[in-house]
Amino acid sequence: MAESNLLNQNNLLILGIVGGLIGIYLSGLSTIGGLISCLGGICAIVWGADAIRRVASYGLGTGVPSIGYMSLGIATVGSIAGLTAVLAFPALGGLAIAAPILGLIFTMIIGACMGLVAVKIIGMKIPIMVRCTVEIAGAASLSILAFSSAVAGGFAAADILNYVVAPGFIALFYIMNCMAIQHPYNACLGPNEEQTRTLKCAASTAFLAMTITGIIALSHAGVVPAILILIVGLCGWYVSFKAFLKASYEAAASVKWTGLWPKVEE
């Protein structure tokens, strides 16, 4: 299936990391900070959905959602550790500005351990298991950090603990981002699955998650920034979901007209 990729995996990786980090770092801006942060989260989710697509096409044996839930588990531990490590260890105090990058690195280290355990100890025979687990966990980490910063109005650890962890929104982000990352491939997998269609679905689930983040952001970020996130999220969802539906109809029509599956499988 790798040959049918229109978008290169490394380009998507760069889009996810750079887009996600820019979003998180600009989350402190007034009014539009939350919006930019959420858009960064969407870049990360699209990257994660592509990584899921690559690893799950080998057949995990446990269903597509399992790796999503696991990666989000890794990401919550790693990203919160990255944010609060600068508070916990005074020696790291100078790194406060690098907290999101630290969170991403921590998450990727745990992800690499998980990938290695899966390959070396459990004996899974997926060659790209380590790389993809690292990528999905990294994407999950950036998406959680981006949405959390949008709600808390910045990536300061104390703000995120106060406005995202204490009210329990972090649990919602856990499940919501997991759905946004794992659902696209789970919904599109099959003989004529193709990258652009799956990623259109990923964009629609990501914008849907962003819309919900907009509602949550009403709790702390203020009315105008929250409404901005909500409206842009809804518009983005409408456009991307329409594009996904169109792509699905086009792919379905080629089946309907010939009565045969298109020759894209293996």
Place this chain on the structure above:
Amino acid sequence: MELISLIILVIFIVAGGVCIGGGVHFIPVGGAPAAMSTATGVGTGTAMLAAGAGLTGLITAASMTGQAWYLVALAGAVGAMLMMGITMLIANFVYIFGVGIVPASSKASIDPITKLDQDPYKTPGTEGHGVPTVCFVSGIIGALLGGAGGGLVYYAVDSFASASTVLSGVDATAAAGLAAIVSVGIFFINSVAASYNIGGTIEGFHDPKFKRIPKGILASAIMSLVAAIFVILMLGGI
């Protein structure tokens, strides 16, 4: 934080993780074939079953916040066992009265607990169906281990977070929230590692795949140790 309490934290998280990872091996996970009643077990994946039972266990464990560790672990175990029992019971109602099949195991020709024949009731071409008694009992044992493990992890992170200076300036509920989300994360890491080990589906302790449990426990122990190190980084104290 003194060294001894850090060691206790790591021991609790690793023990909890091993209980979770080991417990998953007992749960009758049927996957997609069971959803069509063509394999034994509950018709969904490990992640979903573990999430259902484990998260209920975490809620009941959290209701014991502040109590001794064994009470928190027991509360978690009771919650998870209740949820797993209800899930398997309702699944059996659907299989028996909805689909119209007799619960039968394909991995044991005689149920090790009730001593009833299984083979004559197994539809040819299927891998058994429904949740027979041995799978039910196995599932309850698995939920006991999983829930107790989740409770232990919650207790460890919660007591560590409450004492940590990191959370001194923030809302008091942040410690419980942090403990809950971190234990959910560790729960999923271990249950999916175990699920990779059993290759998706298993009937219970009588399944030949159950012999793979040492590898699953080793994987869970390593991943819990890694997670414990990052929990220490998160809350400080060296």
